[in-house]
Amino acid sequence: MNDSSKKREHWATRAGFVLATAGSAVGLGNIWRFPYMTGEYGGAAFILIYLLAVLLLGYPLIVNEMVLGRAAQRNPVGVFKVLAPNSPWWLVGALGVFTGFIILSYYGVVAGWSLAYIYKVVIATVVPGIDHARVFQDHIGSVWEPILWQALFMILTVGIIAAGVVKGIQRWSMVLMPVLFVLLLVLIVRSVTLPGAEEGLVYYLRPDFSKVTGRTLLAALAQAFFSLSLGMGAIMTYGSYLDNKDEIPSNAMIVAGLDTGVALLAGFALFPAIFALGFEPSAGPGLAFITLPAVFAQMPLGAFFGVLFFILLAIAALTSAISLLEAVTAWLMDEKGWSRKRAAVVMGVVIFIVGLPATLGYSVLKDFSFPGLNKDLLDTYDWISNSIFLPVGGFLMAIFTGYVWGAKRATDEANKGHNRFKIGRWWAFLIRYAVPVLIFFVMALGIYDTFFR
Ligand code: TRP
Numbered sequence: 001m002n003d004s005s006k007k008r009e010h011w012a013t014r015a016g017f018v019l020a021t022a023g024s025a026v027g028l029g030n031i032w033r034f035p036y037m038t039g040e041y042g043g044a045a046f047i048l049i050y051l052l053a054v055l056l057l058g059y060p061l062i063v064n065e066m067v068l069g070r071a072a073q074r075n076p077v078g079v080f081k082v083l084a085p086n087s088p089w090w091l092v093g094a095l096g097v098f099t100g101f102i103i104l105s106y107y108g109v110v111a112g113w114s115l116a117y118i119y120k121v122v123i124a125t126v127v128p129g130i131d132h133a134r135v136f137q138d139h140i141g142s143v144w145e146p147i148l149w150q151a152l153f154m155i156l157t158v159g160i161i162a163a164g165v166v167k168g169i170q171r172w173s174m175v176l177m178p179v180l181f182v183l184l185l186v187l188i189v190r191s192v193t194l195p196g197a198e199e200g201l202v203y204y205l206r207p208d209f210s211k212v213t214g215r216t217l218l219a220a221l222a223q224a225f226f227s228l229s230l231g232m233g234a235i236m237t238y239g240s241y242l243d244n245k246d247e248i249p250s251n252a253m254i255v256a257g258l259d260t261g262v263a264l265l266a267g268f269a270l271f272p273a274i275f276a277l278g279f280e281p282s283a284g285p286g287l288a289f290i291t292l293p294a295v296f297a298q299m300p301l302g303a304f305f306g307v308l309f310f311i312l313l314a315i316a317a318l319t320s321a322i323s324l325l326e327a328v329t330a331w332l333m334d335e336k337g338w339s340r341k342r343a344a345v346v347m348g349v350v351i352f353i354v355g356l357p358a359t360l361g362y363s364v365l366k367d368f369s370f371p372g373l374n375k376d377l378l379d380t381y382d383w384i385s386n387s388i389f390l391p392v393g394g395f396l397m398a399i400f401t402g403y404v405w406g407a408k409r410a411t412d413e414a415n416k417g418h419n420r421f422k423i424g425r426w427w428a429f430l431i432r433y434a435v436p437v438l439i440f441f442v443m444a445l446g447i448y449d450t451f452f453r
Contacts, residue, residue, distance in 0.1 A: 023177050028111065
């Protein structure tokens with residue numbers, strides 16, 4: 001007997017669902033990317049735009065995915081097959097599953113670096129005068145080491161998914177998410193109590209509206225999609241393990257709030273320490289893997305805080321990666337009748353292999369880049385999935401609910417269960433008009449800025 005002939009699993013508790021979904025949302029995107037984007041794209045000006053993106057696009061779309069998943073009790077492809085039989089809409093789900101594939105493939109690479117740095121940061125902080133940029137370049141530039149860490153990370157991810165929704169995803173989210181919150185708080189307290197911390201806060205938060213261009217808007221939009229795990233069906237898949245008595249409107253609000261809160265707080269853990277110890281923030285991966293180890297090297301008990309930081313990063317990555325793998329796994333279980341274990345293991349291996357070019361993009365394939373993009377392979381995977389596939393996926397999901405399945409029906413579905421608060425006509429308005437129009441214009445503007453300026 002395979003899993004598909006059993007009854008569908010459901011979350012055992014409300015906290016289980018909320019922490020698992022928040023675990024999906026809170027990831028590398030919050031801790032590793034949001035802070036540097038904020039610093040780079042105009043501080044509080046960027047935060048403002050980002051908050052608007054979360055409220056106008058993020059929240060309605062989280063509710064939408066949860067509703068579609070719960071209504072159909074299926075994976076992203078199955079959702080459309082159930083709700084719009086004999087139509088091509090299932091392709092939206094297929095695009096989502098494919099995007100999940102791509103995201104997890106390169107996510108595993110960065111997550112692998114984080115795992116390796118749990119011990120490498122110790123070396124980097126105790127060896128005097130070490131060249132931190134060099135340590136990182138040597139790590140990602142060596143062929144086998146990053147591959148082994150990436151493989152280890154994928155094994156952990158597969159292990160949790162193979163154990164099931166309640167015994168794997170829910171159980172580990174209940175353990176890891178509280179640890180994540182505590183670690184983040186410890187790091188913030190350490191950072192903001194260093195003498196000279198204010199300068200970092202100024203850098204992080206001072207609004208600079210001159211940095212707001214079409215590209216900034218697209219960056220904020222892409223970041224909101226990525227950070228909230230939207231547009232590929234991860235939240236839909238988690239929603240498919242909800243019961244009719246479960247609340248959607250308030251849970252979606254908590255998830256959006258936790259995710260945004262952690263992203264904002266991560267900046268408070270990083271910038272005060274960076275500036276207090278006399279460093280300049282760098283953009284991109286260099287911030288976490290080069291600047292921070294240098295900062296920890298200057299800090300009393302720096303090795304200790306460094307280890308905590310990379311454990312935090314690895315935990316955040318793990319609870320996100322499992323949601324990506326779960327969407328893919330659920331598709332194979334529901335649609336192809338595979339057992340959970342087989343789907344998780346086979347997909348874990350395939351995704352690992354697809355990720356290898358991204359890893360090798362810093363060693364063997366260093367000189368390769370797609371014409372016109374001027375990005376390394378990992379950034380290319382990242383850019384295509386976040387700036388193109390996720391917004392397109394979210395756009396089509398909104399169109400589907402707004403004009404095909406029906407916004408009224410979706411609203412009623414969301415308001416089932418004993419709700420603390422219900423969504424109203426405003427939600428239907430956002431899904432039908434605001435979300436599609438905003439996504440369309442921001443994408444057009446951002447693509448114009450990226451390629452034609
Ligand atoms: N939200 C995660 C982060 O911020 C990444 C992630 C997990 C994701 N699942 C997703 C992104 C689904 C897009 C779609 O790091």
